[in-house]
Amino acid sequence: MPTSYGPVAIGAVIAVVGLLTFAIRFSFVGLVGWIDDLPPGLERALRFVPAAVLAALVAPSVVVFDPVTGLAVDKLIAGGVGTAVAWRTEGILPTLVAGMVTLWAAGMVI
């Protein structure tokens, strides 16, 4: 069943969510124009954002547990192979190819 909200309500949702999302994106990027330096404590913390965020983006897609089918072994193996290839090559494409081929191969075997 589609929504019973009309175009005005939907348009308002789009506008408000868009505006607030932009405010989030612009927050610190906007701020650096006004202040000279970020506080040193914040700068120290920012050094760890890439590793922490990337791991938090990757892990839930690789370590997948389903109450019915259990642990998704194919994704775990593909993630392991992908990590090894990423480590050796430091390249996106080799990692992508190795990971996808492993995922498909593991899916056929399991």
Place this chain on the structure above:
Amino acid sequence: MDRADLRRGVGDVSPLILGMAPFGAITGVAAVDAGLGFTETIALSVVVFAGASQLAALELLRVDAHLAIVVVTAVVINLRMVMYSASIAPYFERFSAAWRAGLSYLLTDPSYALSIVEFRSESDVDRRAYYLGVATTLWVTWQLTTVVGFVLGAGVPDGWQLEFAVPLVFLALLVPAVEDRASLAAGLVGGAVAVAGLGLPLNLGLLVGAAAGVLAGLLLDDPEGRHAD
């Protein structure tokens, strides 16, 4: 604007398109299911330009949730981008306010991830050109694939598991981001907490995991000197 760096950004992001396309198509299908029109669907993708929050908003609209719930949910899902904004801000410092606003609008998980790894590894890259190469490619892909999903009403067959391409690209970026003991701890804790927090509402597992990872990194950090071991 350095054209070579722009092209390199496009090249670096192109493997991601494969993984993003099904996600965009699903979002287009969700817009049909929620009862949005063609113009509304395009407006949502252009104005918000953030997949997970678009999907959540569409699902909540479909079930006629209170409008405040729709807005709050979509915005909380996007809160993680505060971290991206803070992390990438120093690299955009020298651009005009108008440019910084435009670059911010294009900030997404992959545009942040690819660019921050590039900016940190190479000092002489034309940052705006590289970032625009990555981000506009993602923008065009996202707009086209949501429209395709809306028009055709179907995504890519599930069996291909193309969406797995996205975490693989992030994985390839994660390895160079781990440069010492403290950032390794940030990654390990960030990943573990994100998996543990998968059941949390509003995609909060990602935000909580990343915050926990940063904290772990700070705890092991050696402010006196960086021991790269």
